[in-house]
Amino acid sequence: MPNEGSYDTALERSNRVHEDLKVNPGKYTMLTGDRPTGRLHLGHYFGTLVDRVRLQEMGVHTNVIIADYQVITDRDTTKAIQDNVFNMVVDYLACGIDPEKTMIFTHSAVPEENQLMLPFLSLVSEAELERNPTVKAEQEASGHELTGLLLTYPVHQACDILFCKGNIVPVGRDQLPHIEVTNKIARRFNKRYGKVFPEVTGLLTSTPLLPGLDGRKMSKSYGNAISISMTAEETAKLIKKAKTDSERNITFDPESRPEVSALLTTAGICSGRDPRELADEIGMGGGGQLKKVVTEAVNGRFAEIRERREKIVQDPDYIHDIIADGNRRANAIAHETLCEVREAMGMVY
Incomplete structure (x- = not known):
């Protein structure tokens, strides 16, 4: 039996889900997103946006988070964040994301989603957080000190995925450790307090990595x-x-x-x-x-x-309405999930 955390096991699970999606798209809820640190580029388009549109059109419940709080994991300013968020939504729509079918929302506007951080942090150890290879790579790439927010980045991502009961997340191979953390948190919560959260599958994309114009990673x-x-x-x-x-x-x-x-x-x-x-x-x-x-x-x-x-881009009011509507819907879902969590934990007074 292959190691549960191995790439081969993740690939096998991903392939099974890819096949099942063709016949049962409605039983899947996808969560994915981007940090609004600048303009989306061709790497984002071929790496994730094409896949998001494909899943949306198949009939999957699709959700896209604009992870504005995660900008400050390794940056000291939010100076251009409003412009970045606005243009990110414009890019989404231009590439085929349909706000009628896909919920687009921002981290900072959904407090009850972020409140899941508190019980979730109690379910992972310091050692598990410190050995996450993706966090280490992101810290080295940024040249920034390891903030508490960056260290707990995978837990924050678990909140993003699990608050809407997401069970598929399109990922590259390097993002699989985040999915592992999410599944550990879901399993430990369910075992300790009662079944609330689903098992999550990292949906590995077959798209070849698009390099930058100089041969390095596109960034x-x-x-x-x-x-x-x-x-x-x-x-x-x-x-x-x-x-x-x-x-x-x-x-x-x-x-x-x-x-x-x-x-x-x-x-x-x-x-x-x-x-x-x-x-x-x-x-x-x-x-x-x-x-x-x-x-x-x-x-x-x-x-x-x-x-x-x-x-x-000529209709900024339309863009702001899409964000406001997505945030309203996300808040309703987050409230429902947090109520389930509190009830499971015996914290309803």
């Missing part, structure tokens, strides 16, 4: 990310500035030629083609021809999304 902080909100001209300018190398013949070789291969991967994912084929076609066309192919692929893929975005 706003590296300046290597193409934002969904960029214009065609801004996109062309950013791609034009991307580094390649001195070799004229274009080949796909992620190990030896990370920058060239990252550009080919971007063009391949956006056009639905094999990056090796694209490399063969460009051949001796060099970096200039490569960048032209990438620019055309990205701008072609995102033309309709950007057109929709332009229309949506």
Whole structure:
């Protein structure tokens, strides 16, 4: 029997759920979300947004949290947060998230969801929190000291998932430790106080990782990310500035030629083609021809999304209404769940 916490076990469970979703989408509740630390980029689009829309259209109960409280896990300011939240919702809608089918809400506006932190923190040990590899990686990447909020980040995510009885969360392999923490909390609560929470499955995505323009992980902080909100001209300018190398013949070789291969991967994912084929076609066309192919692929893929975005952004009241409605719905769910938790714990007086 494979180790319960192993990748193979997680993959097996994920595959089973992927199959069941085709016939029983209505029995699943999805929770996923983003930290509003800047603009959403192509990595977010291909990594999660496409999947969210697919699950939404299948008939899954879909919920998207804008994790504004989690911005301060490793940052000292919330200066641009209102603008970031507003633009995040615009991006969601432009990419196909439908507020009639998907609940979009913000952390800070749902106090009863956050109140679950108190009983949940009593269900995990300090050692379990300290050895979470994802938290360590996030702290190192930020260069920020380990705050109490960052240390308890996985517990906060458990609150996000469990307050709405979420039982699937689309994740990459590196996020599986968070799902493990959520399941530990759910199991321990149910065992100690009575069954309230479901078992959660990390729904592993098959989407290949989209690298940044320089071959590193796509990240706003590296300046290597193409934002969904960029214009065609801004996109062309950013791609034009991307580094390649001195070799004229274009080949796909992620190990030896990370920058060239990252550009080919971007063009391949956006056009639905094999990056090796694209490399063969460009051949001796060099970096200039490569960048032209990438620019055309990205701008072609995102033309309709950007057109929709332009229309949506003209109506700020509509965006604020969507957030307010999502927060109202989330508060009703959180209140119901917290009442169940208090009742299970014998704290109704």
